[in-house]
Amino acid sequence: MPTSPSHETPPPDPAILAGLLSRAVAGDERAWRELVGSYGPRIFALAQSRCHNLDIAEEITQSVLATVAIKVRAGAYIEHGKFEAWLFRVAMNRVRDFARSRKRSSQLFHNDHEETAATADSRNATPTDNEQLSTLRQALEQLPEIDREVIELRHHGDLSFKQIAELLEEPLGTLLARHHRALRKLKQLMDSAMNPPGQTLNKQTASLRGTP
Template identity: 30%
Template sequence: MTDLKILSDEELVKKFISGDTRCIDLLIDRHHQRIYSFIFLMVRHRDLAEDIFQDVFVKVIHSLRSGKYAENGRFTSWVMRIAHNLVIDYFRKQKNQQMISNDQYSYDLFNHTRFSDHTIEDKMVYEQLLSEVASLVEMLPDSQKEVIKLRHYFGLSFKEIAEETNVSINTALGRMRYALINIRKMMEERKMSLTI
């Protein structure tokens, strides 16, 4: 009988999908500290971090069983994306549930530009801006593009990026620095501005 602990994440995933439920326990144990720490750093509350961690692996199990995993060799990144998305969902729900009363103030709290709806033009400009930045990111060398995406799209720390890409933290930081320099150069060449 094979010692499951020596199997890679991908091998454990395949065995779990084939019906060996022990494999998911091993995957959870293997990545518990990293994923829990990532969640805790974002929410700063132990019980909430535990709840979200459990939700992450409920979603992982459901996704694996329904055939929605096709990340070949990137199990940890995939789980981190799920964790990141669940944290964002939590904060969105919290934001929508907060109520502010206007009755206690002598002036109208809500008569302020930050509470006003953005115009269609504002939204279009913002979406265009995001699209242009995304296209610049795609033009970067692969190593720089990877660091930008892991840092800004998936919220990984530079330590996690270094582990994920098998480089030193200094190399990851250097790649980010060069990526930002290259994006600035491309923006200057195209006379782009990041203001709305």
């Protein structure tokens, strides 16, 4: 899979990025391949975190890259110095479109013949790892949409807080506070899921029974 994380190359620094974009606009295929190598895996990780399906994540990634290629080569990219924020704005719009279509559709995306993200992630994982991964995904689903997007952009898209603030058009301080609250809520949801009240009470009761 050409956009999988294992093929990721480090993002270029701003000066190199500006040169790559100029060459890409001029039709330099090598420059475009370098851009895809740097940003494709991050877009893929962002899409995969939402749809939990490798094929759909790949489809979203290719759609984003195709849109960006057309706009860059047509000279439609005008937010100079903010390429990553612009790129991930396009990506988030695609992810939101998918989320809306999934809510409207009764189609089951996870069938026995598809390689889902959960299956791929669990190949070399222990049962405990799989349980924690499943719990994390369920907890993310319970967060408000905006809080989930902040976490996904930060930890899957690997954007800086400044870039996320620009993308979501929020003050940096507000964004930082939102991220902190979202992580705290996520931890609470995971703790609650992995240690249900009844289970905790049973453990405490068993412990008391063993006390002389």
